[in-house]
Structures are given as structure tokens and as C-alpha cells.
Amino acid sequence: MVSVMETDRDARELLREADRAEAAPWVDFPPTPGWYPPAVGAWGAAMVLALGLLDGPVGAVVVVALALVEVAFIRWYRHYRGTMPTGAVPREMRPAMLAFMAAVLVIVVGAGALTMTGHAWLAAALVLVVGTAVVWWYERAYAAGAARVRARLG
Amino acid sequence: MSDETTTRAPGWAELDPALTAPKRLAAVALLSRAGNADFAFVREHLQVSDSDLSKQMTALQQAGYVDTTKTGRGRGATTTFKLTRAGRAAYRRHREVLQSLLGE
Structure with missing residues (x-):
């Protein structure tokens, strides 16, 4: 029979390894390609123009095509990353994710308001520039949060 | 770390083999x-x-805890693992036993 201390140490070690493994889908990821932030900005700008300037079947086709591009990107990214994290976000990464979601909401509301007042080109330009900047910032904040998670879990 | 649970303190026996x-x-x-x-x-x-x-994954699959999917052929082939509902429940129970061993 092993000692209680050894039993405790083993249980603690197993839980620690389980914690590391749980975090892995969130924190183990390949570098995001440099083209990703401007591509997201360009995609958002194209969507604004499609929704704001195109009517009828042409508009619908372009919107569907852009949605399909997004689906294709998600499929590629899942393959590139090797997994897609789900469930509870590690606490070190939550502030960046919340800030990102808030920024996206502001961009969508702002672009929508500009488009509805007849300034679709201005909205698209803002989405391109601000969207690219936000995604660029988020990628760095996400990586920094992931590094903090890895440091905590050892 | 050994896989044996039989020589450990009571409580370890409740872990999922x-x-x-x-x-x-x-x-x-x-x-x-x-x-x-x-x-x-x-x-x-x-x-x-x-x-x-x-x-290891074959053992988990045999326990009914993991589903394995193979797609593609040759160099492009990919094997993907997914946790089953039974696997998720077993993991949750297993964690709880480990935590109880530590009095958490």
C-alpha cells in the first residue's frame, strides 16, 4: 500500500495533466497566417457592399457566395488547427474574447447604421480598416492569453 | 505513474479502469x-x-468512450477522434473521484 502522501501527489499530478489537456484545444494552435486579418476585413467590407448596394437575385447570390466563403474558411481553419475548441474558455483568455465580441458588435451596428443612411461605401471602408485592426489585435491578445494559460498550467 | 489501482488507498478503486x-x-x-x-x-x-x-485510442474506443472517423486515402487521409456521451460522463466521474481523493 502506498502512502497517503504519494496517493495525493499522484491524484494531483493526474488532475494537473487533465487540466493541461483540457486547455490544449484552446492554447495549442499554429501561427495565424498574416493574410488573415486583412482577409477578414475585406470579407466584411464585401458583405457590407453586397447588403447595402446589391438588390434582388444578384445581391442574394453574392451574399450566399460570401457566406460559402466563410464556411470554406472555417472548414480550412479546422483542418489547419487540427481541432476546434469548445466549452469553457480558459479564464486568461476571456477578457480578449469579450473585448473582441464587443468590438464586432460595435462594428456591425456602426456599419449597419451607415449603410442604412446611404453611406455603404464609407461603411465598407470602415469595416475594412477597423475590422482588420480589430482582428490583428485579437490574434495577438489571444496568443498572449494562451501563453498565460500555458504558464499557469506548467 | 502506475496504472495499478489495487494497491492504492481506498477511493482509487472507484476510478474508471x-x-x-x-x-x-x-x-x-x-x-x-x-x-x-x-x-x-x-x-x-x-x-x-x-x-x-x-x-491508447483503441482501448478508449473499445470502452465506448471515443468514436474514430477516417476520411480520405493515402497521404491525405485523416483520422479524427470524438468523445462519446459515455466518454464525457466517464471523464466527469473520474475527475470527481480524483478531486474527492484530494478532499476538493
């Missing part, structure tokens, strides 16, 4: 936070060989 191996526990823990994961991703995290990972 399919998850007492640290590598299998880590694999299930990883899959608990992923919709699914590719063979290479799991192998990199566990830092094991292809054959060792295959062995």
Missing part, C-alpha cells in the same frame, strides 16, 4: 474541450508515437 492510464486520461480530457480532434493534434499534445496513440 479505462482512464487510469495517464495518457488515456489526457486524451479524454483533451477531447472533452474539442468538438473533435485530429490524430496529429492529439499525438502532439500527448507526445507519444503513432503506434502508442493508436493503442
Whole structure:
């Protein structure tokens, strides 16, 4: 029979390894390609123009095509990353994710308001520039949060 | 760390035998936070060989804890693992027993 201390140490070690493994889908990821932030900005700008300037079947086709591009990107990214994290976000990464979601909401509301007042080109330009900047910032904040998670879990 | 639970203090006997191996526990823990994961991703995290990972995942599959999907052929073939509902429940129970052993 092993000692209680050894039993405790083993249980603690197993839980620690389980914690590391749980975090892995969130924190183990390949570098995001440099083209990703401007591509997201360009995609958002194209969507604004499609929704704001195109009517009828042409508009619908372009919107569907852009949605399909997004689906294709998600499929590629899942393959590139090797997994897609789900469930509870590690606490070190939550502030960046919340800030990102808030920024996206502001961009969508702002672009929508500009488009509805007849300034679709201005909205698209803002989405391109601000969207690219936000995604660029988020990628760095996400990586920094992931590094903090890895440091905590050892 | 040994897979044996029979010589340990009471409480260890309540652990799921399919998850007492640290590598299998880590694999299930990883899959608990992923919709699914590719063979290479799991192998990199566990830092094991292809054959060792295959062995561990086969044991988990036989326990009904993991589903394995193979897509493509040749060099482009991909093996993907997904935790089953039974696997998720077993992992949760296993964690609870480990935590109770520590009085958490």
C-alpha cells in the first residue's frame, strides 16, 4: 500500500495533466497566417457592399457566395488547427474574447447604421480598416492569453 | 505513474479502469474541450508515437468512450477522434473521484 502522501501527489499530478489537456484545444494552435486579418476585413467590407448596394437575385447570390466563403474558411481553419475548441474558455483568455465580441458588435451596428443612411461605401471602408485592426489585435491578445494559460498550467 | 489501482488507498478503486492510464486520461480530457480532434493534434499534445496513440485510442474506443472517423486515402487521409456521451460522463466521474481523493 502506498502512502497517503504519494496517493495525493499522484491524484494531483493526474488532475494537473487533465487540466493541461483540457486547455490544449484552446492554447495549442499554429501561427495565424498574416493574410488573415486583412482577409477578414475585406470579407466584411464585401458583405457590407453586397447588403447595402446589391438588390434582388444578384445581391442574394453574392451574399450566399460570401457566406460559402466563410464556411470554406472555417472548414480550412479546422483542418489547419487540427481541432476546434469548445466549452469553457480558459479564464486568461476571456477578457480578449469579450473585448473582441464587443468590438464586432460595435462594428456591425456602426456599419449597419451607415449603410442604412446611404453611406455603404464609407461603411465598407470602415469595416475594412477597423475590422482588420480589430482582428490583428485579437490574434495577438489571444496568443498572449494562451501563453498565460500555458504558464499557469506548467 | 502506475496504472495499478489495487494497491492504492481506498477511493482509487472507484476510478474508471479505462482512464487510469495517464495518457488515456489526457486524451479524454483533451477531447472533452474539442468538438473533435485530429490524430496529429492529439499525438502532439500527448507526445507519444503513432503506434502508442493508436493503442491508447483503441482501448478508449473499445470502452465506448471515443468514436474514430477516417476520411480520405493515402497521404491525405485523416483520422479524427470524438468523445462519446459515455466518454464525457466517464471523464466527469473520474475527475470527481480524483478531486474527492484530494478532499476538493
